[in-house]
Amino acid sequence: MYETWEELENSIKDCRKCKLCPTRHNIVFGEGNKQADIMFIGEGPGADEDSQGLPFVGKAGQLMNKAYQGLGIKREEVYITNIVKCRPPSNRVPEEDEARACLDYLRNQVILVKPKIIVLLGSTALKNILGKEYGITSARGKWIEQKGIHYMPTWHPAALLRDENKKIEFWKDLKEVVNKYEEIKSQNK
Helix, strand or coil: CCCCHHHHHHHHCCCCCCCCHHHCCCCCCCEECCCCCEEEEECCCCHHHHHHCCCCCCHHHHHHHHHHHHHCCCHHHCEEEECCCCCCHHHCCCCHHHHHHHHHHHHHHHHHHCCCEEEEECHHHHHHHHCCCCCHHHHCCCCEEECCEEEEEECCHHHHHHCCCHHHHHHHHHHHHHHHHHHHHHHCC
């Protein structure tokens, strides 16, 4: 494990641990407040993210930005990352070995950020963080606490672009995140 952000970021910049590296333009490490109380974990970078080297800057990211705004959260206040740091071809779901190759980086990000709440955006994030036994449809919207971290599984914003009916549930889940955060802050006063 790396003790500093600099060590962690240096360790990943020339990563060749899986078959995603030859086709990437940029490693999409993560972005935001490195001491955030709330962390968002998605699946993997898309084309826009790959070209800019930043997470959630495409259509799904624009939807997330609107959600943050509606909830009174600034994007800079949270930390945002993905299960895999390189774009899977054609935006396919990352394969198990690809996810496994990046999980140590992600675990180290969580250790360095020390979030109180982690929002798991979609099935890939849920299964890779909490286990294969979880399904997004049944776990979505339900708090899961492990090792002092509160996890909220919800729809990935890309799913909302495909099915507008999921927007209400997504919004409800994010409001729960804000409520839980306020609760945690009031307990720590």
